[in-house]
Amino acid sequence: MKADPAAQRRLLEVANVDAELNRINHRRRSLPELERIGAAEREVRTKQDALVAARTTLDDLRSEVERLENEVDQVRSRQQRDRQMMDSTGSSKQLEDLQHEMSTLSRREAALEDDMLEVMERREAQEADVSHAQQEVNTAESELEDARHARDEALADLESDEAKRLAERESLVADIPQQLLDLYERIRQQRGSGAGYLQGNRCGACRLELDRAALASVREAAADDVVRCEECGAIMVRTKESGQ
Structure with missing residues (x-):
């Protein structure tokens, strides 16, 4: 030829x-912002998983507190019923039985209240853990958003350079x-x-x-x-x- x-x-x-x-295309595929986004996405998933776990534990503790509260209410209702029966009974044997049951109920109430106090303290601590986990998620999501913004800016610069090069190429090949x-x-x-x-x-x-x-x-x-x-x-x- x-x-x-x-x-x-x-x-x-x-x-x-x-x-x-070609260099522009290579830079587009290998932008450091892409690696940063990948790391940020993994961090978001990790923090979200931790938040879900923390919320699940909190829900369990809230359910436990509710269960204990119901049991305490049941004991107190039984105590109220026994007091009414003690006021109205004329039988010494029945009165003795009621007094024994009242003593048992009192011990049961005290034990339930101790358990409930312990679970409520754990619930309060878990609420703080959930709040912290949510903050961690927010921070990770903010980092991901920043990384994506940096990527978009870098891609915009590359697209601008590419457009200039393509226009230059079109002008060059016109004379070949x-x-x-x-x-x-x-x-x-x-x-x-x-x-x-x-x-x-x-x-x-x-x-x-x-x-x-x-x-x-x-x-x-x-x-x-x-x-x-x-x-x-x-x-x-x-x-x-x-x-x-």
Whole structure:
């Protein structure tokens, strides 16, 4: 293939733009903000799990307090009924039985009240734990929101750079013959780099040195011949600085 040397040199500019577009895409995939978001999301899940566990424990303690309160109410109702029966009974045997039951109920009431006090203290401490766990969730969610905001800003900057590079590329390829451009694009899709600057005896695309036969072939090629690297297949663009 033959192509005007100026058009071939224009390929170097296109290749530089494409390299920058590749770097932009790489940065987009490897933004440190993405890792920060991943860590923040894991932290949010961990803190949310801890909050759920704390709330479950609190609910259990509240249920236990409610159960003990009901039992205390039942004991007190029984005591009230026994007092009424003691006031109305005329039987000494029944009175003795009621007094014994009242004594038992009093001990039961005292034990239940002690249990309830202990559970209420645990409930109060658990309420503080739930409040702390909620604050931890709020902090983790705030960090996640900040990380996402930082990611969005970084992506916006990259998109702006990409738009500029794409506009620059469109302007560059407008002056390149379609056949040469098609060859460049085909090589780029297959090899990753479609063209490189021939630097002495080194291909600028793959950075490998050409052997003597390849160099001799390049030297014999006309200025408008499109020469390619035998190693990577990229178009080797010759300039005055190439030394050929």
